[in-house]
Amino acid sequence: MNHSLLEKKIGYSFENKNLLTEALTHSSKGLEYSYERLEFLGDAVLELVVSENLFVENPGFTEGQLTSMRSKLVREDYLSKWALENGLGEFLILGKSEEHSGGRQKRSILCDMVESIIGAMYLDSSFEQAKRFCHDVLFSGNGIKLETDYKSALQELIQKDGKDHHIVYEIVKEEGPPHSRTFYSKVTVDGRELGQGKGSSKKESEKKAAQTALKVLAEVEEC
Secondary structure, three states: OOOHHHHHHHOOOOOOHHHHHHHHEOHHHOOOOOOHHHHHHHHHHHHHHHHHHHHHHOOOOOHHHHHHHHHHHOOHHHHHHHHHHOOHHHHOEOOHHHHHOOHHHOHHHHHHHHHHHHHHHHHHOOHHHHHHHHHHHHOOOOOOOOOOOHHHHHHHHHHHHOOOOOEEEEEEEEEOOOOOOEEEEEEEEOOEEEEEEEEOOHHHHHHHHHHHHHHHHHHHHHO
16 A cells, blocks of 8 residues: 555654554454554544643633533544545545445544544654644644634633622724724723733634733732
8 A cells, every 4th residue: 555645645654654554444344453443542642632732722721611622622523624624535444335335434434543543653653743743633724723712711710709700891992994904902800901912803802802811810820
């Protein structure tokens, strides 16, 4: 099997080509091996990478919020979407039954294959290499973008003490021509300013202000 095209798509060349072959082989092929063991390993690696990224990038988020975000990133829809967009299904090694039932387009199989590739990378190289691949798939500009609801996260954090706090977003300035405006906003909690933000829309600037406020509150808790 020629792996070069797939390796180009995933940005990594395997030293042990047998590992890659195993990572692409579905159990329907009826061989002594399939991607299932590598999928198990890759799933664990992926969860650790995603957990670390979310923990570092969202210092103001609670454990529950981080868990919710992680579940969105590692779910079948995201991984299979990336595999479909990059044509990875054509490299699957399937048995006749799965081939005839459209296995190359099945989201569950594509998701499993991505996880098995991650596991194979980990064994072939290192955790850092597998981590780089996970970041390319999930966090880079070419990968999957997860919209973070910073305003809801801030509200949940502020109100966790059970009190009725007053959270207000205010547009303080607008700049630029009508077709290319930049909005500046601030967020106050009980009259105290916690964060500022700017963006190409009022919604974007408020989201940035909430993100800044979460970082400020996280730094206060660390002191």
